Amino acid sequence: MFDLDGTLIDSVPDLAAATDKMLVQLGRAPAGMDKVRNWVGNGAAVLVRRALADHFEHQEVSAEQEAEALAIFMQAYAQDNSLTTLYPGVIDTLKTLQKLGIKQALVTNKPERFLPGLLEETQMAEFFDWVVGGDTFPQKKPDPTGLLWVMEQAGVTAAECLFIGDSRNDVQAAHAAQVACVAVTYGYNYGESICAQNPALILNDLRELFL
Incomplete structure (x- = not known):
């Protein structure tokens, strides 16, 4: 996720x-x-x-x-979303996970209405089996509802999941769902270091996930 x-x-x-x-x-x-x-x-x-x-x-x-x-x-x-760009290694990472047969989901606080077009424009639409937006459910991250819903749809346990995010909302949502959380250092975390949230693993580049 x-x-x-x-x-x-x-x-x-x-x-x-x-x-x-x-x-x-x-x-x-x-x-x-x-x-x-x-x-x-x-x-x-x-x-x-x-x-x-x-x-x-x-x-x-x-x-x-x-x-x-x-x-x-x-x-x-x-x-207009023309200024939005993919971070380095994103497509490579999604392709590798897909080739490995690992199901992928998106759980974001961005309003659902913007997601289909944005995923198409960034060529990520094909990779996600489930997509949860910020208004898909009444609760947003750090509430774990979106993560728990994906787990239910996928028929997997928390031990079989990984959530990758950049902010304390992501780490807290993962902890609440009892899912291991990987955090990236380059994102948005209210100007604070993500290290303070104690994620299971910290990456500078998504491709480090496979090292």
């Missing part, structure tokens, strides 16, 4: 562009990539709330403000 943003793809340039379009349309200053990089990971609604608050904490943002901004963000993000 794989996370998407920060693990397989670098989507921050497009997320930042959509966030800034949303902010400008609302008469606010753009946030820029550096801020957005530290805000992603909890789904589109939380990203929008953090952008409105211009801070990681976003309690003062109202539901009405969120709804208005989220609609603008979703429209902007749906228009």
Whole structure:
């Protein structure tokens, strides 16, 4: 099982562009990539709330403000993913796992509506037997619901699974599902080192999985 943003793809340039379009349309200053990089990971609604608050904490943002901004963000993000790129070794890794007969799944907090087109554009659609988006279930990572659903669909136990991600949400979801977690160092983890989350293994490149 794989996370998407920060693990397989670098989507921050497009997320930042959509966030800034949303902010400008609302008469606010753009946030820029550096801020957005530290805000992603909890789904589109939380990203929008953090952008409105211009801070990681976003309690003062109202539901009405969120709804208005989220609609603008979703429209902007749906228009263009041209700046999103695959990380090195991703396709090689997915192909190797496929050749080994290992079933693969995607469990991401990105809204489900964006996944089919994005997977096609990045040539990853053929590799995943199951895809779980951030709104497929009421719960998002770090809740383990998505991982547990994939395990049920695949008919496997936690001991037969591996989850690969880049953030504390991924490690916590894997721990909650009692699944071993591999973490990559190059993704998004709110500006913090992923080592502090104690994943089972840490990789600088997905291809290191086979070393």
